[in-house]
Amino acid sequence: MTPPPPGAPSAPAPASVPAAGAKGRAVLRCTALTWAVGAVAIVDGIELTVAEGEFLALIGPNGAGKTSLINLISGITRPTSGAVLLDGREIDRLAPHRRARLGIGRTFQSSSVFPTMTVAEHVELAARAVGARRVTGPDVAAVLERVRLGHRAQDLAGGLSHGDKRKLELAMLLASTVPGVGGDGPRLMLLDEPMAGVAAEEIGELTEVIRILHREEGRTLLMVEHHMHVVLDLADRIAVLHHGTLLAEGTPEAVMADEEVQRAYLGEDL
Numbered sequence: 001m002t003p004p005p006p007g008a009p010s011a012p013a014p015a016s017v018p019a020a021g022a023k024g025r026a027v028l029r030c031t032a033l034t035w036a037v038g039a040v041a042i043v044d045g046i047e048l049t050v051a052e053g054e055f056l057a058l059i060g061p062n063g064a065g066k067t068s069l070i071n072l073i074s075g076i077t078r079p080t081s082g083a084v085l086l087d088g089r090e091i092d093r094l095a096p097h098r099r100a101r102l103g104i105g106r107t108f109q110s111s112s113v114f115p116t117m118t119v120a121e122h123v124e125l126a127a128r129a130v131g132a133r134r135v136t137g138p139d140v141a142a143v144l145e146r147v148r149l150g151h152r153a154q155d156l157a158g159g160l161s162h163g164d165k166r167k168l169e170l171a172m173l174l175a176s177t178v179p180g181v182g183g184d185g186p187r188l189m190l191l192d193e194p195m196a197g198v199a200a201e202e203i204g205e206l207t208e209v210i211r212i213l214h215r216e217e218g219r220t221l222l223m224v225e226h227h228m229h230v231v232l233d234l235a236d237r238i239a240v241l242h243h244g245t246l247l248a249e250g251t252p253e254a255v256m257a258d259e260e261v262q263r264a265y266l267g268e269d270l
């Protein structure tokens with residue numbers, strides 16, 4: 001996959017993205033999804049559904065298999081058995097770039113921006129990668145505004161804070177929405193620990209940017225995150241992974257109250 005892509009919240013959402021709250025139809029389904037390395041099942045029989053317009057947070061201890069699950073959904077790895085379905089269609093044979101074309105956008109645990117390119121150039125490059133022939137300054141600015149990075153357009157990405165690098169990655173995921181490309185950006189966004197390395201004082205605004213992508217733009221989100229206050233702030237539902245299996249899944253209230261979850265993961269955090 002190409003380096004992962006990422007203000008005013010006032011820019012209009014792409015018209016064909018379903019409105020937030022239109023939950024019901026499954027966008028993503030994992031059925032008996034298993035990924036083994038040798039005899040070790042790192043992702044072990046996962047049954048998981050994410051509905052259209054839903055925000056699902058995936059939590060669990062270090063090494064539980066969260067990134068491995070995201071890798072299976074985005075196509076970096078292929079399952080040993082079981083399946084990943086997007087809109088009911090099995091996609092396990094598709095390479096990551098083909099899944100991206102179907103609407104799966106993904107960010108990575110460590111940010112990957114090009115330090116000597118400007119913020120605007122990142123978005124322009126990402127837009128060209130998805131077919132834009134001509135990308136104007138205002139086109140790029142409109143995308144950057146949506147992630148509250150408009151004021152940094154001409155700055156080198158290497159000088160950005162971790163939080164702003166995350167926003168830039170999100171802007172790159174939205175690059176197909178620049179006029180002339182005619183895309184809607186990802187319908188399903190997979191965010192792997194977006195708050196990792198982000199300073200405490202930047203977490204609030206980054207949370208807000210992610211909320212806008214979900215609530216105002218109507219995108220379906222699957223987010224791995226260790227910061228429980230961010231999870232509780234954003235998620236409609238939480239799934240807990242433990243040793244590659246799904247330990248619990250439900251509303252934030254139900255998951256937080258689950259004794260097994262408390263024992264396996266939450267106890268030390270809360």
Ligand SMILES: Nc1ncnc2c1ncn2[C@@H]1O[C@H](COP(=O)(O)OP(=O)(O)OP(=O)(O)O)[C@@H](O)[C@H]1O
Pocket residue numbers: 037042060061062063064065066067068069
């Ligand atoms: N390619 C691989 N080969 C062998 N083992 C792997 C491979 N990738 C991951 N693992 C192992 O699988 C387990 C799950 O890793 P994974 O990165 O998915 O966990 P995680 O829940 O995302 O952890 P963290 O919260 O620390 O990011 C770990 O024990 C890891 O060492």
